[in-house]
Structure formats: structure tokens, C-alpha cells
Amino acid sequence: MAESPITAREKDFATWYQDVVLQGDMAEPAEIVKGCMVIKPNGYAVWEVLQRELDTRFKATGHQNLYFPLLIPESFLKKEAEHVEGFAPELAVVTIAGGKELEEPYVIRPTSETIIGHFFSKWIQSYRDLPLLYNQWANVIRWELRTRMFLRTTEFLWQEGHTAHSNHPEALEEVLRMLDVYADVAENIMAMPVIKGVKTRAEKFAGANRSYSIEAMMQNGLALQAGTSHDLGQNFGKAFDVTFQSKEGKLEHVWQTSWGVSTRLIGGLIMTHSDDKGLVLPPKVAPRKAVIVPIFRKEEERGPVMETAMKLAAELGAFVDTREGQSPGAKFFHWERLGVPVVFELGPRDVASGNIVLKRRDTGTKEVIPQPEAANRLAATLEAMQTDLFNKAKNRLKANTVLANSIGEVQEILNDVTAEKGGGKFVMAHLKDDPANDARIKGFKASIRNIPLVDEFDGPGKCILTGEDVSHRVVIAKAY
Template sequence: MSQKKITPRSEDFAAWYQDVVYQADLAEPADVVKGCMVIKPHGYAVWERLQAELDRRFKETGHKNAYFPLLIPESFLRREAEHVEGFSPELAVVTIAGGKKLEEPYVIRPTSETIIGHFFSKWIQSWRDLPLLINQWANVVRWELRTRLFLRTTEFLWQEGHTAHASEEEARAEARRMLEVYADVAENVMAMPVIKGTKTQAEKFAGAVKSLSIEAMMQNGLALQAGTSHELGQNFGRAFGVKFQNRDGQLDYVWQTSWGVSTRLIGGLVMTHSDDSGLVLPPRLAPVQAVVVPIYRKDTDRDAILSRSHALAAELKRAGILAETDDREGFTPGNKFFHWEQRGVPLTVELGPRDLAENKVVLKRRDTGLKQPVGQEGLAESAARLLECVQKDMHAAARERLESRTVTAESFDQVRGILEPVTAEKGGGKFVMAHLKDAPEVDAQIKALKASVRCIPFEDRYGGAGQCILTGETVPRRVVVAKAY
């Protein structure tokens, strides 16, 4: 393992992010496959914990998992006009298979609305078949020009929920419900505060009637769209002939939703909590929550300290804490501390000769770096309590950062003044709350600043209606403007 230093955030935030991802052993670029990455065991373990939290909630809200093909007939993409327009530039297409040119090429799914729409049309006849609530865990491919580990890669892992409903209201409620699930996971599992809101018409998903999103703020002040949930209306229902007979005996098209989060969340996690020493993981996502580091000077200490370390780790495990002992030979304690620190382990349990003699250990928390001696008696309880505390404190710190970097603006020039100097490298980003009309020409002017309207928040905390700073028309509330990933 290399001992390369991590570039400080203040020097170059983008370089810092890469360094943290490497040093924490989360992932590396798949050098031989442009734009793709290898998610390494530690990174994948974080993803698995996140998946488990999400999957449990999907099932609790009545959804079932299924799996649809990776390859989609090219013609399917064309059936929904906006959808094809939105996705065709970033499609990878299979034209040859089995040594022969295909009659009709397949695209590698960039998302599955189309092929799932096709199967929904076969599965749904009656209102009794509705709602149909499906989720798929899958990989997708989008040929992006510029990629960054986790945040935007050519291939990525995600889940996509696809549902069909008998009424518009029910579909709308579903889209909203799933956004709330995402917000719950972001806030309470990832300790990452988010703003829930509606995308502007210009920013909505290709083929949707309305898109909802949760937006998080990274430590450089840039926004990250952390999850989206779409009301598809009857657009895909019409395109794929997903008809049902309603209670009145009449044929109608279903109202659909789709919603997704991806491995991008791991990028968000890194950029929300980590520091200049490396990764910082919230306890609820850490694959290892506590690591016992034995410290011994002489061979005579060695056996006693190692066996006590193993016993303490076993006790922690019995209490449901993901714990292990770092009993690797040939590494100094200092080396081990750095090792686990870079990997974001929330709690380190130090056990040396002095502690052994006094029946204590030293607990160190990753987020604040604070150390405290605690008795070996009752270690499981004190560790569990401390983990809870770390989880809460991390959330509070991130919340505080988001609040303190949210500002209001009363004119376009003011928005420009705040956002123009902001870059992913230098940081300084803000969420600028301003009155803006939901109209494509307005979005276009914000785009010219290399910023975007992130969302129109559900909850208005900035004083209600006002005049659009570009058109002068009255709009109901301020929207979030920011530079984003």
C-alpha cells in the first residue's frame, strides 16, 4: 500500500477527492476500459450496505425486485420522442453478434423505461393488476465525455424503480413517496443532508412529466443530484401500449413512475464527510465500524495483548458492532492507525500494555479525532453509544455546512457574482436562493454561468413569492441555483 499524501482540500478539492478514493481503496479507474472503474472490495462493501438499507425500504413500501435484459432493441428508444432525444448521444450500441451484423442493433441500456414498458404492456390488463411496483438492481452504460470516479462513469451500478398505476394521483404519490425514501436514506443512513424539490421543465428527465430530486451539497459547495424520482404520466404507457381496463370498463393507459439512485451516492458520501486524512464513513454505512489495534513492546506482552484484543473484538461483534482486530504482523501501530484512518473506520480501539494493566482501552473516533479512555468492562455499550453519537454529529456538521453556505440573491448580477468564481477545484460554492421562473429560456441564462437551477424546493424557507429576477413575473418561491457535478 502506498503512503502517498492526500492533497489538502484547500489546495485542490478535485485532487483531494481522487486521493481519498484511492487511499481509502474504494475504487480505481479501469485503465483498459475508458471511463469505467473497478469498485474495489472496500468500496463495494459500502455499496452493499447502502443497497441493503435501500432494498429494505423498497420492500417495506411494497416493491418487488426483478431483472430485465441489458440489451434493448434500438427501436424501443425511439418510441418516446423526448426520451430518444435525451439519450441518443450517450448510447453504446451492439451491431455485431455471433459474428453477424444484427438485423436490428441493440443498445446497452442507459435506463430501462422502454424495455420495462414493453413487458408491462404484456403483464397488465386490468385495474386489478395495478399498481405494479417493480425495482431492478442493475448496471447501465452512458457514454459520457468526462468521467470522475463514482460521480460520473461510463458504466455504473444503480437501482431503478418502475411502477404503473391506475390514476395520475396515485402515480404522483408514488413518485413523492420514493423521493422521501431516498431523503430518509441520505439523511439518516448517509448522514448527508439534502434538499427535496422539483426539477425545472428544462432539467427534468427525458420523457417525464415531472422530475423530483434530492440535492446535496459537497464540501466545495457544489451541488450533487443524489437521487431522482419521476412522474412519467402516460408518456411511456402510450409509447408501449400499456393499457388497462378501469373499474368503469373503459380502456386507459397506465400512469407510470421511475426512480433511481446509483453508486454516485458513494461519491457524495466521500465529498460530504471526508477530511484531509482520508475517508470518513458514517457508522451506519461503515463495513468495519470498530477496529482493535493491539500495541505491544516486547514478546512477553504480545500474547496477552493479542488474546485480549481478540476477546474485545468478539464482545463487540456479539453486541452487533462490525468489529475486527488488526493483528497483522510486521506493521507498527502507527502504520495501522493511518491504514484505518484513511479507510474511514469510525472507531479505533487501542489496547497497549498500560491499558491492559489498568483494564482500559482508548477509544478514538474518526470524525473528530477525539480520544477517550474507557473501561474494558462494558466496552460494547460505550462503543455502541459512541457510534450513535458519531452518526448524529456527522449529520449535524454536514447540515450546518449546508445552511451556512446557502444565501439569497435578488438579481441576476448578484447570482453571477456569487457563482462565477466557483470551480470544482477551488471550491467556494454556494446554494443561491433566488426567484426564477420555471421556463427553458430562464434555465438557459443560468446555464450560461455554468450553473443550473437544482430544484424548486418543496419546503419554502425563504419568504414565499417574489418577482423572477430575469422575467419580472411573479413566481411562488425561491429556487436553488448552484454549480453542480
């Protein structure tokens, strides 16, 4: 047996992740461009599925797609004080164009609130123009110091929703609606359970009043912020003078929201389900749901096997691996690493008996089924796999969520956790939303992930740092 090209999770989780990404043909480091990656066909196909699922939901909630320039005048970033402070360190700036130094440099967008603020102010005059519900699919650049494929790259693909409203309750409703959309796609499409919650004031988006997030748990117990939705209040409305005349004739600033998910979701997907054999894709995000590997020994077996394979492939919507010069064994390993949910084996024995062998990626179980039942069994298997993967992840999340009632306890649980070694937990503790408390947690490289919207624990308690009353426990963890 050949040695696996994939490092075991147990041995080194971070290396395992890299191996799975590479072997699964999801992406590779660009190398010639610092911190950037090439998203390969299998990875891009997953992104296309996610885009489709998200976009459908955006449209269903009344949003329209549009597109803004990649370059933003540098001065725009400076108009919102918190915003510029938050993003300045990670900006890439264009200073020369057309062979000449520019009078005012352009920044390559790290996010588009500012340029959108500019246009919103042109487009909005009356309360009748509101709400404005827009979304943009785009790439952005943030000059991060440390990158990891999909999880944090210098350039990444995402969508950013931007909306403007005439009042705060309606804006907040939008913020929470989109957070629900993200949770829906994460849980029901990606089979990745998440915790919806509010970010602490210290962790909120630069320029927002409040940020909301969905947090997922990876197999090493680290948290991954999988999506964010921001209540921008009137901050950008004021910075960019986005005003409207109300029904009562008063001039008011709009209330804005922004929300986004990125190709980081793919990293989360991989670290939620994949195993030591490679990628595992939940059926609903798998670009190829089933592959048939034909097997034949003698030349005269070839015709009948291929004929049956092609016929079944058409019925099942499966892809037939017709590659020459690759043994069936090599093909099994190939599709296993690519995460295809179901692989069918079809050889002379099966052609003779009218059967086909169905193998399920996540459990590795094989079953021999009559060919006429293959379509039904495939559908049932894909459905079961989708459900099982979610439940498995949900159980892992539950099993690794623990309560703590003192800061010492929290630190003891999280102190030695690393991305490589794993052992991470979601520690639930009563903690007041105060930047000083965030700083204390950061002291041992953990963070308050969010304050859950729904309390699944024991309600109010005393803050473990200040002793003040707080309504419920927050999620503390080490994160990507």
C-alpha cells in the same frame, strides 16, 4: 513524519477527492476501459450497506425486485420522442454478435423505461393488475464525455424503480413517496442532508412530465443530484401501448413512475464527510465500525495483549488488526484512511490497568476507558458520531446557502466557483420555471438544481429575470 498521500482539500478539492477514493480503497480507474472504474472491497461494502437499506424500504413500501435484459432493441428507444433525443448521444450499441452483423442493433441499456414499457403492455390488462410496483438492481452504460469515479462513470450500478398506476394522483403519490425514501436514506443513514424539490422543465428526465430530485451540497459547495424520481405521466404508456380496462369498462393508458439512485451516492458520501486524512464514514454505512490495533513491545507482552484483544473483539464486534510486520503507527494511518469510525488501541499498559483507548475518526479525540465499559462507550460514540456528522453537514449547507435578488447577484456569487477551487453556494432566488431562464443561468455554468417542495425562505416574489410572480425561491448552484 511521512508525507501524506492525500492532497489537502484547500489546495485542490478535485485531486483531494481522487486521493481519498484511492487511499480509502473505494475504487480505482479501470484504465483499460475508458471511463470505467473497479469498485474495490471497501467501496463495494458501502454499496452493499446502501443496497440493503434501500431494498428494505422498497419492500416495505410494497415493491418487488425483478430483472430485465441488459440489451434493448434499438427501435425501442425511438418510440418515445423526447427519450431518444435525450439519450441518443450517450448510447453504446451492439451491432455484431455471434460473428454476424445484427439485423437490428441492440443498445446497452442507459435506463430501462422502454424495455419495461414493452413488458408492462404484455402484463397489464385490467385495473385489477394495478398498481405494478417493481424495482431492478442493475448496471447501466451511458457514454459520458467526462467521467469521475463514482460521480459519473461510463458504467454504473444503480436501482431503477418502475411502477404503473391507474390514475395520476396515485402515480404522483408514488413519486413523492420514493423521493422521501431517498431523502430518508441520505439523511438518516448517510448523514447527508438533502433538499427535496422539483426539477425545472428544462432539467427533467427525457420522457418525463416532471422530475423530482434530492440535492446535496458537497464540501466545495457544489451541488450533487443524489436521487431522482420521475412522474412519467402516460408518455411511455402511450409509446408502448400499455393499456388497462377501467372499472367503468374504458380502455386507458397507465400512469407510470420511475426512480433511481446509483453508486454516485458513494461519491456524495465521500465529499460530504471525508477530511484531509482520508475517508470518514458515518457509522451506519461503515462496513467495519470498529478495529482494535494491538500494541506490544517484547515477545512476552504479545500473548496477554492478543488474548485481551480477541476477547474484547468478540464482545465489541470489532476487527483485530493482527498483521505482522506493520508498526502500530502504520496501522493507525491505515484504518484512518479507510474511514473506520472507531479505532481501539490496546497495549501492555492497558492490559495492566484493565483499560482500552478509544479513538473516534471524525473528531480525532482519544479517551481511555475501562474495558467493561467499552461496549457501551462504543455504541454511544457511534451514535454521537452519526448525529454529529449529520449536523456538521447540515450546518455547512445552511452556512453556504445565500439569498439573491437579481441575476447579477447570482452570477457574481457563482461565477468563479469550480470543483477544484470550491467556494460554491446554494443561491436562493425567485425564478420562473421557463427553459429560457435555465439557459440564462447556464450561461455562467450554473443550473437551477430544483424548486424546493418546502419553502424555508420568504414565500412569493418576482422572478429576477422576467418579473413574473413566482411562489417561492429556487436553488441555483454549480453542480457535478
